[in-house]
Amino acid sequence: MTATELARKRVLVLGPALKALAEQALEGARIETVETDRAKALEALHPGLDLMLVDADAAGPDLTREVIEALANRPNGPGVLLIGAHLPAALVRALLKLDRSDVLEAPLVPAELTKAAVAVLARPAEEGSDRPSCRCWAVMGSVGGCGATTLAIELAALLAKKAAKPGAVALVDLNLAYGAAHAYLGGGTNMRLGEASGSPERIDAAILAAFAYRVDAGFDLFASPRDPMAFDRVSSAAVLRVLEMACQNYQAVIVDLPRFRHPWSLDVLSGADETLIVSELTVPALLSAQAFANEIEADAPGGRKPRLILNRMSNRPFGPAPSRAEAEKALGRKVDGAITSDWEAAACSVNLGGPISQHRPKSKIVKDVGAIIDRLTFEANRSTEQLPRIA
Ligand SMILES: Nc1ncnc2c1ncn2[C@@H]1O[C@H](COP(=O)(O)OP(=O)(O)OP(=O)(O)O)[C@@H](O)[C@H]1O
Ligand SMILES: [Mg+2]
Numbered sequence: 001m002t003a004t005e006l007a008r009k010r011v012l013v014l015g016p017a018l019k020a021l022a023e024q025a026l027e028g029a030r031i032e033t034v035e036t037d038r039a040k041a042l043e044a045l046h047p048g049l050d051l052m053l054v055d056a057d058a059a060g061p062d063l064t065r066e067v068i069e070a071l072a073n074r075p076n077g078p079g080v081l082l083i084g085a086h087l088p089a090a091l092v093r094a095l096l097k098l099d100r101s102d103v104l105e106a107p108l109v110p111a112e113l114t115k116a117a118v119a120v121l122a123r124p125a126e127e128g129s130d131r132p133s134c135r136c137w138a139v140m141g142s143v144g145g146c147g148a149t150t151l152a153i154e155l156a157a158l159l160a161k162k163a164a165k166p167g168a169v170a171l172v173d174l175n176l177a178y179g180a181a182h183a184y185l186g187g188g189t190n191m192r193l194g195e196a197s198g199s200p201e202r203i204d205a206a207i208l209a210a211f212a213y214r215v216d217a218g219f220d221l222f223a224s225p226r227d228p229m230a231f232d233r234v235s236s237a238a239v240l241r242v243l244e245m246a247c248q249n250y251q252a253v254i255v256d257l258p259r260f261r262h263p264w265s266l267d268v269l270s271g272a273d274e275t276l277i278v279s280e281l282t283v284p285a286l287l288s289a290q291a292f293a294n295e296i297e298a299d300a301p302g303g304r305k306p307r308l309i310l311n312r313m314s315n316r317p318f319g320p321a322p323s324r325a326e327a328e329k330a331l332g333r334k335v336d337g338a339i340t341s342d343w344e345a346a347a348c349s350v351n352l353g354g355p356i357s358q359h360r361p362k363s364k365i366v367k368d369v370g371a372i373i374d375r376l377t378f379e380a381n382r383s384t385e386q387l388p389r390i391a
Pocket of ligand 1: 141143144145146147148149150151180311312313339340341342343344346347350365
């Protein structure tokens with residue numbers, strides 16, 4: 001990283017006295033300044049920040065510690081530079097909780113600040129940090145009611161459980177008109193894409209945070225209020241911008257994707273790391289799954305081959321439903337995962353509001369979804385030779 005690249009960074013300066021120094025040292029950076037007022041400072045810590053400069057003398061030890069702790073709980077948090085003349089050891093120790101931080105003795109000249117900022121921001125790349133780029137998985141059903149939303153919720157919940165900190169995973173419900181994820185989770189519908197569609201470029205990290213609703217299971221839900229006309233009102237640019245911002249701010253983004261195609265569907269499918277097509281074990285559902293898989297491969301060739309997941313597998317070896325082998329024969333391709341039928345666990349969880357892994361953790365559904373995550377993660381790690389991230 002060079003000093004020129006600092007120009008694209010979003011920098012928050014805590015303590016207006018540092019503003020002039022920051023502007024000289026970080027030329028062209030998008031610098032915001034916030035007063036050393038607790039409420040204002042904590043509110044200003046939105047997820048899109050690249051770097052934070054803290055005037056520790058002006059902020060005082062309590063506020064400085066609070067800011068550091070808020071950032072330490074955040075995946076993909078900004079680099080932090082603590083600047084002060086008499087920094088207590090406890091503060092410096094608190095700073096060690098952050099992956100990317102440094103302490104600078106005041107007073108200092110702009111060149112020192114430039115050097116420290118460049119070093120802190122470059123650290124993950126230089127040291128081969130295992131902090132990953134986001135993984136984005138899209139889930140769609142082959143027919144109505146086959147379990148796409150259920151799978152999307154369980155994926156988000158299990159990935160959130162494996163993550164080191166809450167808030168690392170997002171579930172984005174793109175069934176914009178009548179999405180059910182919020183009802184299944186007992187969550188809020190804060191994603192007001194219709195209003196943001198006029199100027200999608202304004203969907204920044206702060207607006208993303210306002211769209212989010214943190215569910216008890218530890219992930220952030222992005223769901224829209226019920227609106228029969230939503231698909232007409234919401235622009236493609238707004239949908240894609242939300243996904244782009246989500247991918248910048250979370251370690252994993254699970255998308256509950258409607259099976260009917262919208263102007264943005266192919267872009268979402270092309271951008272996703274994985275597409276999971278959920279099918280139940282009936283001939284019409286399997287044929288539909290096969291058709292969707294073929295269409296996606298033809299129309300969104302940039303993406304990976306879609307994965308096929310069979311849902312509501314019977315526990316009984318014999319019965320009217322096709323077996324996995326018969327399903328694979330009908331599909332003309334291998335399936336990538338199968339989820340056992342467990343009506344009691346599924347119904348109990350939607351009625352209580354929350355994932356099955358929260359209310360019925362021993363259900364076979366949870367084990368089966370865990371196996372799907374393990375498989376996809378293993379294959380992703382093998383193909384990119386990256387370290388496992390959150391699963
Ligand atoms: N493995 C399972 N065992 C038992 N019930 C299940 C299972 N998976 C899903 N269900 C139940 O099936 C119903 C439909 O599931 P869900 O809403 O997830 O499907 P969907 O494909 O998202 O539907 P839609 O087409 O309406 O979006 C729900 O009541 C859910 O609890
Ligand atoms: Mg659904």
